[in-house]
Amino acid sequence: MSPPPSAEAFPANTPTAAQIFTTVLSEGPLTRLDLARRAGLSAAAVTKAVRPLIGAGYLVEDVDEDARPALGRPANLVRVDGGRALFIGIKVTGDEIIGVLTDLRCRIMVARHLPLADRDPGPVLASAAELVRELLTEADGLGVRVVGSGISVSGDVDRAEGVVRYSPFLGWRDVPLASLAAEATGLPVTVDNDVRALTVAEQWFGAGVGLSDFAVVTVGAGIGCGLVVHGKVVAGAHGVAGEIGHVTVDPAGPPCHCGNRGCVEAIAGDAALVRQVGAATGTHVTDVAQALALARQGVPGARAAYARAGEAIGRGIATVANLLGPERVIISGEGLAAYDLFAEQIRDAFAAAAFGSAAQCDLRTRPLPFEEWARGAAATAIQSFIRSDAY
Amino acid sequence: MSPPPSAEAFPANTPTAAQIFTTVLSEGPLTRLDLARRAGLSAAAVTKAVRPLIGAGYLVEDVDEDARPALGRPANLVRVDGGRALFIGIKVTGDEIIGVLTDLRCRIMVARHLPLADRDPGPVLASAAELVRELLTEADGLGVRVVGSGISVSGDVDRAEGVVRYSPFLGWRDVPLASLAAEATGLPVTVDNDVRALTVAEQWFGAGVGLSDFAVVTVGAGIGCGLVVHGKVVAGAHGVAGEIGHVTVDPAGPPCHCGNRGCVEAIAGDAALVRQVGAATGTHVTDVAQALALARQGVPGARAAYARAGEAIGRGIATVANLLGPERVIISGEGLAAYDLFAEQIRDAFAAAAFGSAAQCDLRTRPLPFEEWARGAAATAIQSFIRSDAY
DNA sequence: TTCTTTCATTGACAGCAGAAAATAAGGCGC
DNA sequence: GCGCCTTATTTTCTGCTGTCAATGAAAGAA
Known part of the structure; x- marks a missing residue:
């Protein structure tokens, strides 16, 4: 940094x-x-x-x-003493920016969001800076200094350099976000991949405390995975790791935007569920909420789509477990709203596909409030604050 | 230990x-x-x-x-100075025991093998001890002391405790191999899983030198994988990791002995190739050599079986690359004898299924002479010798 | 021969962590 | 209330490792 x-x-x-x-x-x-x-x-x-x-x-x-x-x-x-210092965490998504103010123990004090009209670095930076200003004002009210901030973005992010190498979702390439944001906000800034940031939060403040090997799987628009091996978050030699979303579970499955067929994400991602529920029920389904509603009503085709999704996720998790033998897998993400619809399939598919003692791995779900992603970014800021040299 | x-x-x-x-x-x-x-x-x-x-x-x-x-x-x-000390490495397979004498730089000085009639711990231990004695005699001839030994076994092995937890192939459960062998041979003994031992050899003396993240994939009777993440060999919280052989690549594929369908091993393992080449050609095929010969002759069904195997392996490797983002994947194993028959498919399937920059991962093949497994065991012995506390 | 350059060693020194001993802070029995 | 027992914490001392800055060494170049 x-x-x-x-x-x-x-x-x-x-x-x-x-x-x-x-x-x-x-x-x-x-x-x-x-x-x-x-x-x-x-x-x-x-x-x-x-x-x-x-x-x-x-x-x-x-x-x-x-x-x-x-x-x-x-x-x-x-x-x-949580109240000794405050941190700001910012998560940039495609259409909004979420910001949280947390204390040193990463407890959220204030959460805010701001819609995002333009995804170019300039406007995003301006909005983020505005959100930071708002949160700084809140911090003033508490009478405690904000000593660091973190920003998380999906895609290939080089935390050490503070550069967003490539974010397909935002259409960014080689944006030196850390230095830009530091200049705009006057705060130290840590930049990291969103799933990794969430994993850091789990490792330090969540269900990963005390474990040297675990995984976080996020279910939502995309299917992501953060890995901790030997007590450290895996970043991958080329900046990308944990791409569970593009693990193939069925070569005969539906096509994925990555060019393959039957990726976990192509079966269990939000877009896939919307498409499949729509096709199965003959209804025009526009978003996940609607797909979920149909499935909850018990419409057979919709339920089947969710069941398939659960199976795909379970297989993806089993693949992680077979390869890494983590002690625990934490399942989280907005998609967990539908957990009742596919929990059984996730567990069954996992149990069936996990090999030998990999099946001993503890599967645990954890609800993910919308501010949680931003909290992950705050966790990376806390991490940087504690060991300035760190990664 | x-x-x-x-x-x-x-x-x-x-x-x-x-x-x-x-x-x-x-x-x-x-x-x-x-x-x-x-x-x-x-x-x-x-x-x-x-x-x-x-x-x-x-x-x-x-x-x-x-x-x-x-x-x-x-x-x-x-x-x-390689000649300063000697080590012995032993690999126990289902039907033979392979032993090597190496120097401190893990260069093989002598290699021996002994057929194995009985897989029970007692007879295996006796044969291993005999092999060690032979190698010690050889060492005497060189006038250098043997200062440590390693034994590698497939399955779930607890290196720290020196115990074979479960080896399905040998039918062993909770055999305290390290202490038994130490008593029988009078040498310090390190016990480890065979694939992990091979990975250690690559990390210290092979194509993994200087890399903090890489994988070793072995192709043969089974399909195995050793992983190095953050500079350390991954052992898994429950003793099992790197089970690439039981990653599902096609849920509609042939049944696997693990109970699932379409595991990499069920498509590309030796037994699978024998079965599939046999079925495709209508010939009675008894072993891989014969299957390989048929494919080399250009018999279409046989070639197709190898092509399918290559594709399965390529997908398995892509899965590893997507999840961990290693810098390099070293492909090895006896099955590499057929490399000309499926190299293209491995690379193509890998390139297609690798997501984003995971495709930058360097795929490299490395021939695996039969003593290489035993050399891996010697490498673990060298490792233990250098840092007695180590893992 | 003397300089320059790079590699290697030396000796003084600072900082960290461990061991052992001392001290602190309770409850308990009398 | 007094002394004893137990466990927690601190102090003091000591050893060790690694850095720093200065010095020595071994070439080739001027």
């Missing part, structure tokens, strides 16, 4: 200090001894690392009155 | 020293300055780390007379 234009320094100079802070951030209030165990350090090291962080107000100490052990000195819990 | 029964200590106590040694081992003779750059250390640190390694004879210095720069002091190259 380009050097932050203005930033409060975070007093964690060493990797160890950052690791300790991250552990407290993710694994909630902990005693110093617990913390030492989880971080694989001595208690002395923890004391030393924690002191400056408490001094700067990022960590606070308190006593857990409830769970006091019968014996020995009571432990002092260390936890992150 | 269990503590080595008898081992010459390797004088690399710190992770840094191990990293430096590994870099020299993989990236050939290097000057100290080069080494410092690659390891991200100062030149001083390299000097200090290298000294004891030279003292112990694991590294040697020599001058590169050819490529001397026009200016400045000529550089002294540092390289690993």
Whole structure:
């Protein structure tokens, strides 16, 4: 990332200090001894690392009155003071920009969105800057400084360089978004792929906490996948990874915009469901809401389309599980609204296609409120704030 | 791993020293300055780390007379003295045991095999011990000590514990192979999954050197895959990963022994090819050699079976590339003997099914002599020798 | 011979983390 | 209320690793 234009320094100079802070951030209030165990350090090291962080107000100490052990000195819990700093997360979609203001613990304080008329970098940047201004005003009201921001975009994004290499959806190529946005907003900016950002949020603040290998599958307009292997988000040598949407599940299936047939996305993406429900019922279906309504009414063709979608998703997940053996797969996305319609098929297809002990993988669903994508972007900002060098 | 029964200590106590040694081992003779750059250390640190390694004879210095720069002091190259220590690698298959004696640079000195009549742990262990004894005799002839051994087995293997959790092929469950073999041979033993072991060999001594993300795909009786992500071999949370063989490429395809239809292995595995060539030509085909011969003769049905196999493999590889975005995929295995028959299909199917920049992934083939599997086991032994704690 | 250039080594030094010992903070039994 | 027991946390000291800046080495060039 380009050097932050203005930033409060975070007093964690060493990797160890950052690791300790991250552990407290993710694994909630902990005693110093617990913390030492989880971080694989001595208690002395923890004391030393924690002191400056408490001094700067990022960590606070308190006593857990409830769970006091019968014996020995009571432990002092260390936890992150969420209110110490604020972050802004921005998600750019095809037709709107979603922005959230979060605290240091990535809890959403304010969420806003702005419709987007023009997808060119200039207008998008202007709208994003406006949204940031609004959120900064909100932050002023809270009396806490905003110390970083994140922007997430679908497509091939080079986080280290802060450049959007190629975003088919927005029609962008090689846009140096981080530096442009930093200039426009005066904040440090982290840019990342949207699914990866969401994965970071799960890894640090969600269902991926404490796991070194897991996957996030998003179901919606597209079918996406974020992967964490060996404790790190997979970015791919060429900037693209987790393309579960274009895993073929049926070579005889419907054509996909990628040029192949029977991709998961061509069966279970929003557009595919709209098309298939329309075709099956003979109705003119215009959007997913309508397709979903038809299926909920029990119209056979519509239900079948959803069942097929569930099967495709389940197979896609099984493919991930067979290849990587993750501990957990978190299923999320707007498409989860239809979860009751295809949950069974997802699980069945997964169970059937998962090989051997890959089937032990824990499948878990997680609702995805619309601000969640933006929260992912905020999570990347928090990550950058903690370890300025990081990725 | 269990503590080595008898081992010459390797004088690399710190992770840094191990990293430096590994870099020299993989990236050939290097000057100290080069080494410092690659390891991200100062030149001083390299000097200090290298000294004891030279003292112990694991590294040697020599001058590169050819490529001397026009200016400045000529550089002294540092390289690993392969002859300093020997290792034994053993691969257990269903009907034979293959053993190799390698030097520290994993170059094969001697290769042997022994037919296997009984697959139970006891007889297998006895045969393996006999093979080790033979190889130790050979080593005596060379006057160099054997300091470690590795055994690779297909299936779910827990390397850290040295236990074969489940090997369907051998019919083993929870066999503590490392400790048993250590007792039987008197050598430190590392046990790992066969494909992962092969992947380690590629990572340290083959086409994966210097890459942090790549895959090895083996084509043969089964279709396997070893993955390296973030510079480390993927083992999977439940011990199983890289099951490309059971990725579905055609839900309407032939049934697979795993219970599904159209797995890569059910189309491109040896058994599948034998069956399909037999069915297509109406001939009674008994083994792959015969199937291959028919296809080479240009018998249409046989050629088509190989073409289909190529397509399935190509799709499987594309799936890996779409999900992980590796820099390179190394295709290997005994099945490569038929490479001329399906190379085109592999590449075409890969190119068609790879999404976006995943198609930039470098597909590379590598012949696999029969001792190569055993060499993989030796590579794991070398790895364990260098960092005793390691994975 | 002396310079210049590049590679390598040295020795002083700073910083981090671990070990052990000391200290803190409760409850408990008397 | 006092001393004891247990567990948590801090302090102090020590070792080690790696960096820095200066120095030495080994060429070819002037």
